[in-house]
Amino acid sequence: xxxxxxxxxxxxxxxxxxxxxxxxxxxxxxxxxxxxxxxxxxxxxxxxxxxxxxxxxxxxxxxxxxxxxxxxxxxxxxxxxxxxxxxxxxxxxxxxxxxxxxxxxxxxxxxxxxxxxxxxxxxxxxxxxxxxxxxxxxxxxxxxxxxxxxxxxxxxxxxxxxxxxxxxxxxxxxxxxxxxxxxxxxxxxxxxxxxxxxxxxxxxxxxxxxxxxxxxxxxxxxxxxxxxxxxxxxxxxxxxxxxxxxxxxxxxxxxxxxxxxxxxxxxxxxxxxxxxxxxxxxx
Amino acid sequence: xxxxxxxxxxxxxxxxxxxxxxxxxxxxxxxxxxxxxxxxxxxxxxxxxxxxxxxxxxxxxxxxxxxxxxxxxxxxxxxxxxxxxxxxxxxxxxxxxxxxxxxxxxxxxxxxxxxxxxxxxxxxxxxxxxxxxxxxxxxxxxxxxxxxxxxxxxxxxxxxxxxxxxxxxxxxxxxxxxxxxxxxxxxxxxxxxxxxxxxxxxxxxxxxxxxxxxxxxxxxxxxxxxxxxxxxxxxxxxxxxxxxxxxxxxxxxxxxxxxxxxxxxxxxxxxxxxxxxxxxxxxxxxxxxxxxxxxxxxxxxxxxxxxxxxxxxxxxxxxxxxxxxxxxxxxxxxxxxxxxxxxxxxxxxxxxxxxxxxxxxxxxxxxxxxxxxxx
Amino acid sequence: xxxxxxxxxxxxxxxxxxxxxxxxxxxxxxxxxxxxxxxxxxxxxxxxxxxxxxxxxxxxxxxxxxxxxxxxxxxxxxxxxxxxxxxxxxxxxxxxxxxxxxxxxxxxxxxxxxxxxxxxxxxxxxxxxxxxxxxxxxxxxxxxxxxxxxxxxxxxxxxxxxxxxxxxxxxxxxxxxxxxxxxxxxxxx
Numbered sequence: 036x037x038x039x040x041x042x043x044x045x046x047x048x049x050x051x052x053x054x055x056x057x058x059x060x061x062x063x064x065x066x067x068x069x070x071x072x073x074x075x076x077x078x079x080x081x082x083x084x085x086x087x088x089x090x091x092x093x094x095x096x097x098x099x100x101x102x103x104x105x106x107x108x109x110x111x112x113x114x115x116x117x118x119x120x121x122x123x124x125x126x127x128x129x130x131x132x133x134x135x136x137x138x139x140x141x142x143x144x145x146x147x148x149x150x151x152x153x154x155x156x157x158x159x160x161x162x163x164x165x166x167x168x169x170x171x172x173x174x175x176x177x178x179x180x181x182x183x184x185x186x187x188x189x190x191x192x193x194x195x196x197x198x199x200x201x202x203x204x205x206x207x208x209x210x211x212x213x214x215x216x217x218x219x220x221x222x223x224x225x226x227x228x229x230x231x232x233x234x235x236x237x238x239x240x241x242x243x244x245x246x247x248x249x250x251x252x253x254x255x256x257x258x259x260x261x262x263x264x265x266x267x268x269x270x271x272x273x274x275x276x277x278x279x280x281x282x283x284x285x286x287x288x289x290x291x292x293x294x295x296x297x298x299x300x301x302x303x304x305x306x307x308x309x310x311x312x313x314x315x316x317x318x
Numbered sequence: 319x320x321x322x323x324x325x326x327x328x329x330x331x332x333x334x335x336x337x338x339x340x341x342x343x344x345x346x347x348x349x350x351x352x353x354x355x356x357x358x359x360x361x362x363x364x365x366x367x368x369x370x371x372x373x374x375x376x377x378x379x380x381x382x383x384x385x386x387x388x389x390x391x392x393x394x395x396x397x398x399x400x401x402x403x404x405x406x407x408x409x410x411x412x413x414x415x416x417x418x419x420x421x422x423x424x425x426x427x428x429x430x431x432x433x434x435x436x437x438x439x440x441x442x443x444x445x446x447x448x449x450x451x452x453x454x455x456x457x458x459x460x461x462x463x464x465x466x467x468x469x470x471x472x473x474x475x476x477x478x479x480x481x482x483x484x485x486x487x488x489x490x491x492x493x494x495x496x497x498x499x500x501x502x503x504x505x506x507x508x509x510x511x512x513x514x515x516x517x518x519x520x521x522x523x524x525x526x527x528x529x530x531x532x533x534x535x536x537x538x539x540x541x542x543x544x545x546x547x548x549x550x551x552x553x554x555x556x557x558x559x560x561x562x563x564x565x566x567x568x569x570x571x572x573x574x575x576x577x578x579x580x581x582x583x584x585x586x587x588x589x590x591x592x593x594x595x596x597x598x599x600x601x602x603x604x605x606x607x608x609x610x611x612x613x614x615x616x617x618x619x620x621x622x623x624x625x626x627x628x629x630x631x632x633x634x635x636x637x638x639x640x641x642x643x644x645x646x647x648x649x650x651x652x653x654x655x656x657x658x659x660x661x662x663x664x665x666x667x668x669x670x671x672x673x674x675x676x677x678x679x680x681x682x683x684x685x686x687x688x689x690x691x692x693x
Numbered sequence: 694x695x696x697x698x699x700x701x702x703x704x705x706x707x708x709x710x711x712x713x714x715x716x717x718x719x720x721x722x723x724x725x726x727x728x729x730x731x732x733x734x735x736x737x738x739x740x741x742x743x744x745x746x747x748x749x750x751x752x753x754x755x756x757x758x759x760x761x762x763x764x765x766x767x768x769x770x771x772x773x774x775x776x777x778x779x780x781x782x783x784x785x786x787x788x789x790x791x792x793x794x795x796x797x798x799x800x801x802x803x804x805x806x807x808x809x810x811x812x813x814x815x816x817x818x819x820x821x822x823x824x825x826x827x828x829x830x831x832x833x834x835x836x837x838x839x840x841x842x843x844x845x846x847x848x849x850x851x852x853x854x855x856x857x858x859x860x861x862x863x864x865x866x867x868x869x870x871x872x873x874x875x876x877x878x879x880x881x882x
Contacts (some may be wrong), residue, residue, distance in 0.1 A: 049550050085535050101539050101550055106532040108381055109541035110374065111404050117371035121378025122532060124362045125336050129382065129533045150367035303362060310357035427736055488757050489715060489730035491722040603756035678756050
């Protein structure tokens with residue numbers, strides 16, 4: 036029996052989705068939908084569903100937008116955040132959520148990512164980070180760990196991977212967090228908080244790609260990859276308590292950074308009010 | 319007023335309330351003027367991190383319902399191309415100003431040229447429609463940018479405003495038309511009864527689909543993939559054929575509305591100087607000078623440069639003994655003119671790519687030559 | 694040929710020759726006369742060769758560039774050497790007094806005026822050289838009345854700098870004596 040979430044929030048006539056069996060993207064899409072659902076039904080400050088816009092770029096992750104029964108925009112490769120910025124600035128009332136992948140947002144779209152962070156524009160970026168280019172067949176991405184393999188790195192990746200959440204925090208995002216596929220409740224809550232946060236928020240979610248990344252790197256099937264997440268994804272406090280030599284493959288889940296820096300569209304609204312008042316005086 | 323300022327004032331009169339751009343000579347004054355003027359009218363200006371982002375933001379703003387514009391020059395126009403194609407297939411209206419400069423690459427950044435004419439038509443990949451307009455004076459910049467917005471909104475398509483350094487950096491006195499007298503066209507937003515399923519279906523009697531902007535109650539999908547009526551990606555070849563044809567047809571079936579040509583002393587002309595944009599200034603001057611010498615010359619200038627006014631030129635051919643194509647490139651509109659003339663009227667060419675401006679005397683000399691030869 | 698009076702202003706980037714050219718176009722527009730103004734310059738904001746042009750006519754103006762200028766302002770030697778030969782017979786040439794008149798200058802009315810020195814020493818602001826030049830040129834050519842010119846200047850200088858620019862304009866006027874001006878008068882017909 037499919038969950039009510041599917042009937043309420045997905046374009047069911049376009050299902051089943053195109054993702055492979057065992058892909059983490061379905062679970063992460065669920066997390067996004069559940070987070071939005073809880074905000075739409077928040078008795079204190081409900082977000083009207085009609086004001087929610089989902090924007091995505093190109094890649095496996097970005098197919099999520101089309102399945103979601105909101106205003107949705109599936110844009111060009113790497114540019115989702117730039118499209119989303121235009122949407123948000125033109126109508127600041129909208130709640131804009133960007134679903135993107137590691138290649139989409141940290142390679143071809145890296146410039147848009149860091150500048151949106153710097154602007155602190157009120158977008159929520161959910162990264163389905165599967166550490167590989169899945170749609171094109173398994174090429175290494177900016178988050179593939181050093182030494183791992185892809186179809187364009189058969190001898191192993193030479194360059195260092197990006198930590199997208201840390202990159203965003205460094206570029207000035209006012210809310211950054213890390214989630215994954217296995218820790219559903221925690222990740223959903225991080226996405227919910229990210230959307231609620233006034234300012235640029237990014238939730239870097241470890242996905243799993245058993246078809247390409249898993250197979251190329253002998254990580255086992257989807258179940259084994261999820262088990263690995265279960266063992267290695269630790270709550271922030273627990274992770275920080277570990278001595279560095281024991282961290283190895285472990286990664287921290289939770290909020291990495293958070294501050295109340297002024298939000299872009301609110302600040303620009305002040306400029307509009309000032310400019311209109313001055314222009315009014317001239318007349 | 320400067321050409322670039324007239325572009326901004328006209329755009330605001332047309333209802334432009336969103337501008338995203340990136341600094342590039344010789345279009346920068348447009349961004350500067352927008353940053354001052356848009357907040358005064360409740361609109362938004364943003365300087366994005368690059369040319370690709372500014373094109374993307376403009377399309378996003380259009381999806382949110384704003385009349386949106388960006389401005390750039392050669393190198394930036396190249397960078398924007400992929401997203402211009404997105405606006406074509408997603409049918410999101412927007413205006414892209416390209417102040418042409420001398421290229422390729424960084425070229426002569428502050429010098430005039432018209433080398434982006436064919437790029438305006440074929441710059442983005444795949445088959446797609448395009449409308450491009452080119453002004454030849456500061457006052458025409460004002461009125462024509464309004465038309466650019468009107469056509470963009472009416473046909474739900476990006477419109478390229480192909481100006482050049484000559485007109486963009488020229489200052490002339492202009493008379494600002496009474497806002498009441500302006501014809502302003504807004505996009506069709508006819509509802510789909512709240513159902514996302516038919517956002518892209520074109521009802522009987524309409525040219526384009528219509529839907530409400532994001533946030534106004536309809537939930538639909540927009541994509542750069544070929545899509546079905548609901549806007550959802552499709553791999554259907556039949557659907558791709560239908561969509562692709564419809565995009566081209568909405569322009570090709572409405573040429574009479576879209577095409578605009580300016581004629582100067584073409585009545586009884588035996589020799590036509592064909593040109594567009596800022597080049598018209600020298601051409602008109604040369605035509606006057608030629609007329610004083612008894613040469614029956616006229617100027618024929620497409621204002622709508624894409625689609626090329628084929629039928630309109632065809633109608634002129636029977637009276638002509640010669641055509642002189644004058645443009646600041648190595649023969650880009652020449653290809654279109656030669657194709658239409660198809661050997662029936664000889665087409666001479668005057669071009670220039672060194673960053674200087676073609677002087678009237680070059681055109682006059684050529685007119686005298688063709689006039690002599692035609693005797 | 695239509696009646697057109699073609700003016701060229703030249704110097705190096707940063708001297709404000711474009712603004713000088715804009716001010717004459719503005720003054721023409723205020724007077725109900727057609728004007729087209731344009732410029733060309735290199736990528737340098739400071740120091741590169743820079744020229745600006747204003748065409749004034751009671752007829753409509755097609756070609757926006759001078760064909761054979763009747764007036765030239767040159768504030769650098771390079772500009773004077775380059776553009777002097779392009780001016781027409783009997784053209785009025787205003788050059789800064791620090792420049793050398795090229796040999797074979799031809800039949801031109803050459804007027805050397807201490808524009809840069811006046812701006813730098815008398816006004817005390819080198820950047821007002823363009824406004825000093827505007828005053829001197831108008832005094833010489835008698836194109837526009839003083840009020841019109843002042844208004845044109847006011848429309849194009851930053852708010853708060855009106856008094857300084859008025860002083861520069863006046864200093865420019867004073868550089869030209871009546872005798873000099875008599876032989877240079879221009880009438881826009």
